[in-house]
Amino acid sequence: MYEEYWGFKEKPFENTPNPHFLYHSQQHEEGLSRLLYVVSEGKGAGLLTGVFGCGKTLLGRTLFKELDRDIYKTAFIANPFLNYSELLMHIAYNLGARDLPQNKQDVLVNVILERLNEILENNMRDGKKTVIVIDEAHVITDRRVWEELRLLLNFQLEDKFLLTLLILGQPELKEMIDSNKQFSQRIAVKFHLGPLNEKETEEYIKHRINVAGRSSSVFAPETIKTIYKKCGGIPRRINHLCDLALFAGFGKNTSIIDEKIIKEVSFDMED
Ligand SMILES: Nc1ncnc2c1ncn2[C@@H]1O[C@H](COP(=O)(O)OP(=O)(O)O)[C@@H](O)[C@H]1O
Ligand SMILES: [Mg+2]
Incomplete structure (x- = not known):
């Protein structure tokens, strides 16, 4: 207007996470390079926290844009407000699984996990690395969902992680994760974005x-x-x-x- x-030429202050507008503050730069490190080195998981509006989604989107699709298979889960098993289904779907059970009630977590394991192994065989970003992860309060995510991180082949999981969310997420020892141990990098x-x-x-x-x-x-x-x-x-x-x-x-x-x-x- x-x-x-x-x-x-365009509105300068739109509140959308558009990588084109990224201002490389020292923190944003460091956060981005830490996340990239987790991904490129095939570490299990990385955590990015910060208050609402500090640039987490923008960094996640920027990283996503930078990943070479010839090397990386990716899934970006923008809204993980999903129940037990739904999140896994959503991840599997985003990674290309199409033969998933239709009726949620029928779904056994083990079945989806098996399916996901297959996808991850296939990606690895094709020479592809799998990266899953879960944004707004502080909304995941069900411990069973965290347990499912931990199981995902257990998928390994010859000592290599089959996927990299990047978890983004508001500051309370760090406490949630720190209180879950088994999960916390899997996180190679934790970074907090301040104002x-x-x-x-x-x-x-x-x-x-x-x-x-x-x-x-x-x-x-x-x-x-x-x-x-x-x-x-x-x-x-x-x-x-x-x-x-x-x-x-x-x-x-x-x-x-x-x-x-x-x-x-x-x-x-x-x-
Ligand atoms: N370093 C930055 N450079 C440019 N814009 C930014 C930066 N950090 C945040 N923003 C902008 O601020 C707004 C909120 O960022 P967002 O990534 O959605 O925050 P969060 O996910 O932490 O709530 C978006 O419009 C985003 O583009
Ligand atoms: Mg966000």
Whole structure:
């Protein structure tokens, strides 16, 4: 709507995990390279935690995009709010299994596990590595589901893991996993993403504006501190505030976003 007015080719602050917009903060860079390490070295599992909106899904999607499909067979489970056995079915389906039982009640976990083992072994024989990303994994509260995932990690051939499992979720996920010793032992890398600092917030805003197609700045320098304070360095909140500000500036026909606009739109934003 306001893209043309501000000279953007696309909206700079959409809250979608689009790898094209990735700003390589030191943390995001490190998180991404740790996840890539887990995958490329064929380690069993990796864990990425962080508060809502800090960039976990974006890192997961970025990693996914970077994986060479000639080498990797992948499944991205975006919403694991599934019951006992459903999650495994969903994973199997995403990895290409089509001959799965139709009626959920009939499903025996062992049958799906067997099927999954077959798929993983076939992938290995074809020279392919299997990577499963489970996003929003903090919603998995049923211990039996964690047990199923642990069983998946038990699949090995000649001492090699048959798959890499990357688990993404909010901070409570780390406690959930740490309290499950057997599962926790399987995790080669644990990484926590924190908020951006003030300097990074400034660079983040600049970066997204540049990627959206504008080289000159839009936000007056003094607005950065206010944005940082209001959003606590959380990218999702920064996006929301900046988007509201650009829309307000467009409505007022201003040439720059100043402190006054930021304060006005901050008022509309929940804390
Ligand atoms: N390093 C980053 N560079 C660019 N955009 C980011 C970055 N981190 C987060 N974002 C953006 O912030 C929003 C929330 O990120 P998301 O990955 O959905 O967070 P989470 O999964 O941790 O809740 C998305 O629009 C995402 O593109
Ligand atoms: Mg997410």
